[in-house]
Structure formats: C-alpha cells, structure tokens
Amino acid sequence: MLHEPFIAVFDDGEIETNHREVLYSSYAWDFLREDLDTPVLKKHHVASILNGKRLDSGTHLQLLANVVWDV
Numbered sequence: 001m002l003h004e005p006f007i008a009v010f011d012d013g014e015i016e017t018n019h020r021e022v023l024y025s026s027y028a029w030d031f032l033r034e035d036l037d038t039p040v041l042k043k044h045h046v047a048s049i050l051n052g053k054r055l056d057s058g059t060h061l062q063l064l065a066n067v068v069w070d071v
Helices: 019-026 030-034 046-050 059-070
Strands: 006-010 013-017
Touching: 013 046, 019 046, 030 059, 046 059
Parallel strands: none
Antiparallel strands: 006 013
C-alpha cells in the first residue's frame, strides 16, 4: 500500500492524493464499476470536493451525488 503522496490519473486529468483519500473515494466507485462506460473523473475523488477543507457530514453525500448523477 502506498503511504506517500502520489498522482492519481483520471480520464479528465490528475490529482495529487494519498491512500486515505483514495480509500474514502473508492466506496463511491462501486457505482462506476457497475457501468464501465462512465468515465472516472476528478470530481469522483474526495479531494475535488474538499479543496483543502476537512471532512464533514455532507462530504460523502456530495461525492456519491457526483458519481451517481454521472452513472
């Protein structure tokens, strides 16, 4: 498992991230695994929602909404 920051590559660009953010985001990616025609976009990663802020009670809802509406 990667513990240092790394670059994650998406269909619309790249995000510098870490293993915690990817793990958090991966729960929403289950919907993307069901529809393989949907591109995996940067907005499907929690870092695009947080923009340097902390997780709050609405973070997971916004992440899921981004993924589900695209699927």
